Amino acid sequence: MTVTTDRVRTRRGAECAVRSFGDPSDPPMVFLHSAAGTVGDDAFLLATAAHGYRVLAPEWPGYGSSTGEELLEDMLDFSLHGWDVVNGLGLERVVLVGHSMGGMIAAEMAALCPDRLRALVLVSPNGLWDDDHPVVDLFSLLPFQFAEVLFADPVAGAALLTGGLDFTDMEALTEFFVGNSRRLGTAGKILFPIPNRRLSKRLYRVTTPALIAWGDADRYMNPSYASAWQASLEDATVVSLAGAGHMVPFERPEELAAAVGDFVRQHP
Amino acid sequence: MKFTWFNLMPWPHLPDDFRQNHRSVWVDIDSRLFDPAKANTMYHEYMDQLEYADSLGFDGIGVNEHHQNGYGLMPSPNIIAATLARRTSRAAICVIGNSIALYNPPIRVAEEFAMLDCISGGRLVAGFPVGTPMDTNFCYGQIPALTRDKYAENHDLIIKAWTTTEPFAFDGKYNQLRYVNCWPRPIQQPHPPIYIPGGGSIETWDFCLDHDYNYSYLSFTGYLRGKALLDGYWERVAERGKDDSPNRAAFAQVICVADTDAEAERLYAEHILYFYNRCLHVYPGFADPPGYRTIKTIKAGAMSQLTAAAMRDFQSLTWKDLVEGGHVIAGSPATVRDRMTEMIQGLRIGHVFCLLHTGNQPDWKTRYSTELFATQVMPELHKLWPEYEGDDRWWIHPLEDRVDPTAGSPLKPASVPEVIR
Numbered sequence: 151m152t153v154t155t156d157r158v159r160t161r162r163g164a165e166c167a168v169r170s171f172g173d174p175s176d177p178p179m180v181f182l183h184s185a186a187g188t189v190g191d192d193a194f195l196l197a198t199a200a201h202g203y204r205v206l207a208p209e210w211p212g213y214g215s216s217t218g219e220e221l222l223e224d225m226l227d228f229s230l231h232g233w234d235v236v237n238g239l240g241l242e243r244v245v246l247v248g249h250s251m252g253g254m255i256a257a258e259m260a261a262l263c264p265d266r267l268r269a270l271v272l273v274s275p276n277g278l279w280d281d282d283h284p285v286v287d288l289f290s291l292l293p294f295q296f297a298e299v300l301f302a303d304p305v306a307g308a309a310l311l312t313g314g315l316d317f318t319d320m321e322a323l324t325e326f327f328v329g330n331s332r333r334l335g336t337a338g339k340i341l342f343p344i345p346n347r348r349l350s351k352r353l354y355r356v357t358t359p360a361l362i363a364w365g366d367a368d369r370y371m372n373p374s375y376a377s378a379w380q381a382s383l384e385d386a387t388v389v390s391l392a393g394a395g396h397m398v399p400f401e402r403p404e405e406l407a408a409a410v411g412d413f414v415r416q417h418p
Numbered sequence: 419m420k421f422t423w424f425n426l427m428p429w430p431h432l433p434d435d436f437r438q439n440h441r442s443v444w445v446d447i448d449s450r451l452f453d454p455a456k457a458n459t460m461y462h463e464y465m466d467q468l469e470y471a472d473s474l475g476f477d478g479i480g481v482n483e484h485h486q487n488g489y490g491l492m493p494s495p496n497i498i499a500a501t502l503a504r505r506t507s508r509a510a511i512c513v514i515g516n517s518i519a520l521y522n523p524p525i526r527v528a529e530e531f532a533m534l535d536c537i538s539g540g541r542l543v544a545g546f547p548v549g550t551p552m553d554t555n556f557c558y559g560q561i562p563a564l565t566r567d568k569y570a571e572n573h574d575l576i577i578k579a580w581t582t583t584e585p586f587a588f589d590g591k592y593n594q595l596r597y598v599n600c601w602p603r604p605i606q607q608p609h610p611p612i613y614i615p616g617g618g619s620i621e622t623w624d625f626c627l628d629h630d631y632n633y634s635y636l637s638f639t640g641y642l643r644g645k646a647l648l649d650g651y652w653e654r655v656a657e658r659g660k661d662d663s664p665n666r667a668a669f670a671q672v673i674c675v676a677d678t679d680a681e682a683e684r685l686y687a688e689h690i691l692y693f694y695n696r697c698l699h700v701y702p703g704f705a706d707p708p709g710y711r712t713i714k715t716i717k718a719g720a721m722s723q724l725t726a727a728a729m730r731d732f733q734s735l736t737w738k739d740l741v742e743g744g745h746v747i748a749g750s751p752a753t754v755r756d757r758m759t760e761m762i763q764g765l766r767i768g769h770v771f772c773l774l775h776t777g778n779q780p781d782w783k784t785r786y787s788t789e790l791f792a793t794q795v796m797p798e799l800h801k802l803w804p805e806y807e808g809d810d811r812w813w814i815h816p817l818e819d820r821v822d823p824t825a826g827s828p829l830k831p832a833s834v835p836e837v838i839r
Contacts, residue, residue, distance in 0.1 A: 223564065223591075289555070289562070289707040289708065290556065290701070290703035290704055290707065291703060292702060292703050295703075324716065324717065327716050328713055328716050328717060330708055331708045331709060331711065331713060331716055332708075332713065333708070334707075334708030334709065335562060335563040335708045335709025335710075336563065336709070337708075338561050338562050338563050338707070338708065338709045339561055339563055339564065339709075342555070342559075342561050342562060342707070342709075343555070343556070343559040343561075344559075
């Protein structure tokens, strides 16, 4: 399997790293990562490419080597940036797959330009709010709590998030704080204090067939949100992944890739 | 050298098991711990103390803004300041300050501060904090990464509202106002002295120097720990080619005065420990949301005073630790005089915010400590920095012939001119 990394400079001036998985002649699918970053997504992206797609995974500004986060301030900026990257990649009609924060942006992008989507896949997306099931406040979590909230298996999750970092090393710790501050500081522009930017008002525009995937053991966002999404979209199918937490691409890469592959095949 | 008597207005009835059974004194503090009837007594006691400090000759009396906070019961310091403007006639009224990123639109701050300046006859010191993450982000919902940007815009709008004499349109990112026209306007021209309370953000230094504002380092960790930070500030002052008048900087310090050092411990230890162990019990997850501090500040290692590690430090501190570590300056008038001289000269500060009421300290002890400070400590310390005596760039300029609202009774009967009768 071919994996390459390119850089795309958008017309706004942001510069993003974009990883490509699979055969360049296969139909394009764009994957938008969560607020946690790209960590842990590889297995899912490889498995999805194996189903016959060219998967392109741009990294948001504020994450890794991507720059230009100061140019993105609100929901519209993030959504237009998403399309700027798709345009920068020279793609016309795409499948959009978004996880968590990436799902929220994918849904916004779909509301802006519904005609450019072949299909929409939202994996435990942010963007809606239910008073009876408040989304966990990501921004007041202590570092050790992230894994407990986001993963069905917190031990595996913690190992993934810290990447074996030695927290007694001050330099490594400062680097971690800087990275975390950049990533979640950027994400906070659309997720803080409540991850709801009135997307529900715009979802009527999303006429593309949509797949909603949710882990039934998600402790960050109650799986009941899947039904709320289904009720808000014209044509949505829900798939529930037994035993999976919020980080479905990492926790169920093969199962999620199979569900995505099947769904997209049905919508040529 | 100036001394401002400052009251944080802490809730004095937090239970003994507060630290064990409550997650945080701030943001999500249990509202059942608040008793409005007891607050009636509390507010009047605290306001009386501020007025008492004015009568003892303190240069200023000070209030500040916090939200959903068990140690700071002034969501609106301007309400307290308004009462002080009516019941005092001499001291500067230091509102340190209004968290200007929280006001929508911030014209409200320009207006209320102008009202306070007019009512007090030009005695207002105007503080503009960025605001703590607890207040600004978690209680008032501002987006961490945009807080400083909004603060900067709101600052520009307030200053423009105070200094422009024609109505103007303001097309900002966070404020769009077609007609800005500040009525009333402040007595002090071009505007009241501006103080910028800061924790440890190094951007704040440049902001102060860009505008020649006073930098007020407010912490509860005392002068020994404040030294490194203020040294950094003075280095920056020199780099920017500004003069090094100590009046550019102020510092907050917890102080307890008694007859002897031993009496100070006997009288104040329990209240000091109440403050450090209960009042500062903040859930660390509220202390530093990603995006609030800039990358530059994180890299500079100026970590927040409320990090998990710092909070653990407070928990284990004893009276001896707190006094020796300089968190608290306590003892006989001579001891306090010596340590304060060391602090003032070591930090190079021209203004101290004196925290002479701490935690659940009862009224009589507060007045006792305050009176000893005013009569036996402050007179000597007032003589420090004689060469800067006339440097009033960061001080109030009240009207000479201002109204003294404390003279005479507002309840005098109507006197109708004879011509009407």
